[in-house]
Amino acid sequence: HEFNRILVNQSQQTNIDHIYAVGDVTNRVNLTPVAVDEGRAVADRLFASGNRIVNHELIATAVFTQPEFASIGLSEEAAIKSFGSDAVKVFRAKFRSLQQALPARGPRCILKLIVDIKTDRILGCHMVGSHAAEIIQMAAISIGMGATKKDFDNTMALHPSISEEFVTMT
Secondary structure (H helix, E strand, C coil), rough: CCCEECCCCCCHHHHHHHHHCCHHHHHCCCCHHHHHHEEEEEEEHHHCCCCCCCCCCCCEECCCCEEEEEEEECCHHHHHHHHHHHEEEEEHHHHHHHHHHCCCCCCCEHHHEEECCCCEEEEEEEEEEEEEEHHHHHHHHHHCCCCHHHHHHCCCCCCCCHHHCCCCCC
């Protein structure tokens, strides 16, 4: 038991084949949506002939402060460590949303996209600002499907919106 957690394999099995563990008792990420997804995957495997493996590399997280912070995928540091600094491109935007532009004292938003230069795949997406959790949840779908920076660039921006910055970053 690593740090008093139950060790499991990618199928959530313990070292005893017919015993499974999910959620906070395991050596994985301790978040409610992770536990729910792990439980669903095990139930599908046992009762519906499914074989889905939970992707623990792509877990959206959020801190519900003012402003919100939300993230999906690799951080800039983790991407550079995994791929090398020459293989990663980071796109950044810092702006005040149109809704907050007048007066010019409204909160700013900070966005970051981490991209694999070789494949153009988005490795990570991070945001600080209003509605960050909601926006990152939608980005999680795109990233999970293997979206590229070009896919984002080819998406027509919804204007005026905070999320439009993700598809207009250069």
